[in-house]
Amino acid sequence: MLAYTIKRLGLAVLVALAVSALAFLALRASGDVAIALAGEGARAEDIENIRRAYGLDRPLLVQYLDWLGHMLRGDFGQSHYFKTDVLGLVLAKLPTTAILALLALGFALAISVPLGVIAAVYPNSAIDRLCLALAVLGQAMPNFFFALILIMVLAVWLHLLPVSGSETWSHFVMPTIALGYYVAPPFMRLVRAGMMEVLASDYIRTARAKGLSRASVIGKHALRNALVPVVALAAVQLGFLLGGSVVIETIFALDGAGYLAYQSITHMDVPVTQALVAMLSFIYVGLTLAADLANAWLDPRIRVG
């Protein structure tokens, strides 16, 4: 287990380094930060001065290593637009996004696991087909369109929920649904497939033959095994939800890291954008690392093979 952990940890560090370098290069290669900083209508010599002042005239590799060195010491630089320390800014907004992503994941699991189990217990029945149709429809629905429909129905017509903002828990309801429904179908398919496989296995037949109740066989014996791959998918989807929160947070003006990302991108605030890209990818790398280690701990075949 130790050898596997060290190997997997080393790979995670390499991936994080590569991502930070790529994200840095992609952002620097796609536009001139100095022009963005100087603003519209700036004179050529002003742009030149800014370039020199911010060290943007140095080779890209030097700039990257400089940025990396500062980042490792917890210094993500200063925001051009918000005029504050980038790290403090990002850390202040991350909890909101983390809460939203976890709520959305919980919402997705709450609908997909029961539906997946029912679909597997009654394969090819009307209810199975209905679940499948819902999954296909759900994945075709653009999430920003669904979010606007939610606003119209729940906030404007029924006056049940506030349209936007992030002050109370009720502000999180619509963003949670709008973000979470989209990842429910993959979970449902996975639970359905896993349950069908498990239900056909010998130990389930034994459990049935012992005369255990149907609820006990399905809930205790089968579901527990069918949920193992769900854990790995949950880690990956959580990373997706953190990134996907850009669209949803912007629609609902939910004051989290996603909305901050949108603001930093529209205002060409490159240090903030860079910090957010780096942090989100580090979180993703951390989550997949945790999922891999958890799986290896549960299943010895992984760490040996």
Next chain:
Amino acid sequence: MTEAYAPPLVDISGPSPQALLRRRVLAHKGLMIGATVLVLIVLMAALAPLLAPHDPYAQELSRRLIPPIWHAKGTWAYPFGTDNLGRDYLSRVIYGARISLLIGFAVMVISGLIGAALGLAAGYFGGRVDMAVTFIITVRLAMPLILVALAVVAMVGGSLWIVILVLGLLKWDRFAVVMRAATQQVRSLDYVTAAQATGASTARIIVGEVLPNVLPHLIVVASVEAASAILLEAALSFLGLGVQPPLPSWGLMIAEAKTYMFFSFWLIAIPGTALAVLVLVINMVGDGIRDVSAPGGRG
């Protein structure tokens, strides 16, 4: 004597594989419905100049925000009404299909070429090549897709082709993952070993033996990726950082209508529904192809 042992005069070879496949395709309702609607949408996009009742860019400020025909104040001159600049909404929706289809197709081709090449190489050669490709895939998966795409498009300046290029360069991961796994499976089969034994070149084995046998997987991923590229472009354009006005991108139309949505929700409902229908039928075609190419079907 011999006649007693003669085989019955029926064709024991049965219908040809092509005939069986055709039968499965025609019997698959989801595939047939999806394919029919998709063909209709493609025809609508191709024949847009003939079908659109008005110029999708022509502004007529005296005719702003006319409601669609199912409202009491609707008029047949503008069946889907007009937007805030007085442009005919039906014509814009029809022309918008061109943008979504172009995005879906072009992103699918670019990301498909990159992903399939990486996946084939990793699956076929294994060893260090596989390690390197797996690392590249892991790195790509760790990058927050929407965030990076938004940031790069914003820095370069949004346009249709920039969106296509950025999404194409970012979205190859599923192609690579699926092609790698499929190639690994095919590679160990007897006919590949036989081809190697007869001295066929690597290029010939990959093109002639491996590629045709992993093609069904490739087509399924391609449909998923085209649908997801269409949704991503719509999301980017919705945030104002994708396709730029006055192009009638469905996502952009929803963004432009957001200010008026409390009073004129149809401005959002029409392009939103168009997007959902297009993505739905592409997914139905993809799911259908997966079902008919894997005998036994799902479940």
